[in-house]
Amino acid sequence: xxSPERFGRKRIYALGKMSGKASLQKNLDELGISLSEEDKARxxxxxxQLGDSKAIVTADDLPFIIADILEGKDYNHIELLxxxxxxxxxxxxxxSIRVRLYDEIYRSSGSGNGGFDAFIVAxxxxxxxxxxxxxxxxxxxxxxxxxxxxxxxTECFITWQDGSVTMKTRGVNTNQVLAGINATMRMLNIKxxxxxxxxxxxxxx
Numbered sequence: 492x493x494s495p496e497r498f499g500r501k502r503i504y505a506l507g508k509m510s511g512k513a514s515l516q517k518n519l520d521e522l523g524i525s526l527s528e529e530d531k532a533r534x535x536x537x538x539x540q541l542g543d544s545k546a547i548v549t550a551d552d553l554p555f556i557i558a559d560i561l562e563g564k565d566y567n568h569i570e571l572l573x574x575x576x577x578x579x580x581x582x583x584x585x586x587s588i589r590v591r592l593y594d595e596i597y598r599s600s601g602s603g604n605g606g607f608d609a610f611i612v613a614x615x616x617x618x619x620x621x622x623x624x625x626x627x628x629x630x631x632x633x634x635x636x637x638x639x640x641x642x643x644x645t646e647c648f649i650t651w652q653d654g655s656v657t658m659k660t661r662g663v664n665t666n667q668v669l670a671g672i673n674a675t676m677r678m679l680n681i682k683x684x685x686x687x688x689x690x691x692x693x694x695x696x
Contacts, residue, residue: 515534518553521550534553534560537556541665549636551636554636556644558661559663559673562677568680569590569679571588571590573588574672576609576668578605583609584604584608586606587613588613590617592617592621597617599613599616599617600613605668606668624653626653626658628649629650630648631649643665645667645670646670649674649678658681662674
């Protein structure tokens with residue numbers, strides 16, 4: 492049997508909808524990454540989800556996904572259930588969303604200068620009714636893996652100013668706008684958790 496290494500090539504273990512534990516482990520070994528069984532199960536689930544959405548997952552994407560999973564042991568006070576984004580050349584972008592906030596379902600829409608701006612308008616309509624103090628966006632960074640293509644996963648970092656506190660949240664998606672939205676949803680969950688803890692402290696204090 493002729494191996495790829497004989498011709499100066501590397502063996503590639505497929506990642507996607509049909510990925511299994513063995514192919515995932517081979518890719519992790521190639522990258523020199525060690526994960527717990529729980530985190531490997533979560534990683535495999537995310538890879539399969541991306542495959543279901545027809546995303547092409549490469550070994551170079553794995554560090555992005557892993558970082559997102561490890562940071563993603565978050566709270567689930569607010570969840571984006573559906574998001575439709577419409578954009579066009581010389582047209583204002585519009586967004587329609589369905590959100591679960593605690594045990595209630597809310598729908599909202601917004602328009603703005605790009606899909607992300609329209610999403611912020613829509614989500615703020617919901618949160619403003621809850622007297623939520625929305626942080627100021629300080630910085631917005633987008634990057635893809637080195638050597639990545641136009642279909643690569645996108646990693647988005649957003650820096651927020653929340654009063655005297657500065658925080659940075661990460662989002663990962665094949666769609667650049669949705670990566671920013673994921674980073675925003677993570678920030679919202681962190682803030683809602685902090686508010687919950689403050690309320691509990693006040694009640695027991």
